[in-house]
Amino acid sequence: MRRWWPVLAGVPVAAAALGAGFVAADGGTDAAGSGERRPADSSRARPVSSGPSDGSQRLAGYTTKFKPGEARVRNIRLGAKAIDGHVVRAGEAFSFNKVVGPRSAARGYVPAPTIVGSRLVDDLGGGICQVSATLWNAVFQAGLKISESHPHTLWMPEYPQGREAAVAWPSLDFVWRNDSGAPVRIQAEVTGDSLTVSLWGAPRYEVRTASSKRYRYTRAGTFRDASRRCVPMPGGPGFQIDVYRTLTRQGRTVRRDRFHTVYQPEPKVTCTGR
Secondary structure, three states, X not given: OOOOOOOOOOOOOEEEOOOOOOOOOOOOEOOOOOOOEOOOOHHHOOOOOOOOOOOOEEEEEEEEEOOOOOOHHHHHHHHHHHHOOOEEOOOOEEEHHHHXXXXXXXXXXXXXXXXXXXXXXXXXXOOHHHHHHHHHXXXXXXXXXXXXXXXXXXXXXXXXXXXXXXXXXXOEOOEEEOOOOOOEEEEEEEOOOEEEEEEEEOOOOEEEEEEOXXXXXXXXXXXXXXXXXXXXXXXXOEEEEEEEEEEEEOOEEEEEEEEEEEEOOEEEEEEOOO
């Protein structure tokens, strides 16, 4: 499996009304028939730890995995610690950059693989997007309003296609609003090889999600790079995909959202300067 954990992106997610018709996103074989495996909805498969003792309920949660010992793990732990326990009051907006703050060496962040355009380079704070992407999926499944979100320019197999959020200090942010009518508490837990983000509050909607097939494939070339910041890349196609979310309450549809994502093709990169 290809593995990378980038930070930067450049294509915004657009939310708009969607029409009828869904393709189930169940974490099985890629809907386009490519034979690749998409990551399962791990929020349904992992045990849930005890949450807040204030009577709130678990609205949603999501888990992503990482390889122990990699430099990015330190950045993931720092980001998770920053959001853990944060309470978003009813009607309030949550800004990832505002809550987490700068990803600087002075604050303990270290260099790790980061996307710049369609390439990977080692840069300070690489891996922080695993925190924002995991939170995005919890917010998405909880039915909360996503106000600002930007996908990575390249698709990462660790996340569901079209369901993730890239962040970069200070301009590229992930913002969502608590429109549930009650406070929402964020719980972030890091184990030796995983990150789980759970949201606790008062349920307002029932949430149904789906995903289209991949479409409009594109391909990139091959490169040789002698720079010290080079990160090798195996290459892969770009594509577009649509993700849908339907919110219902007492059997009536409240809102339908469409999230459109364009992923650039991944070039094959050979690092020659090592």
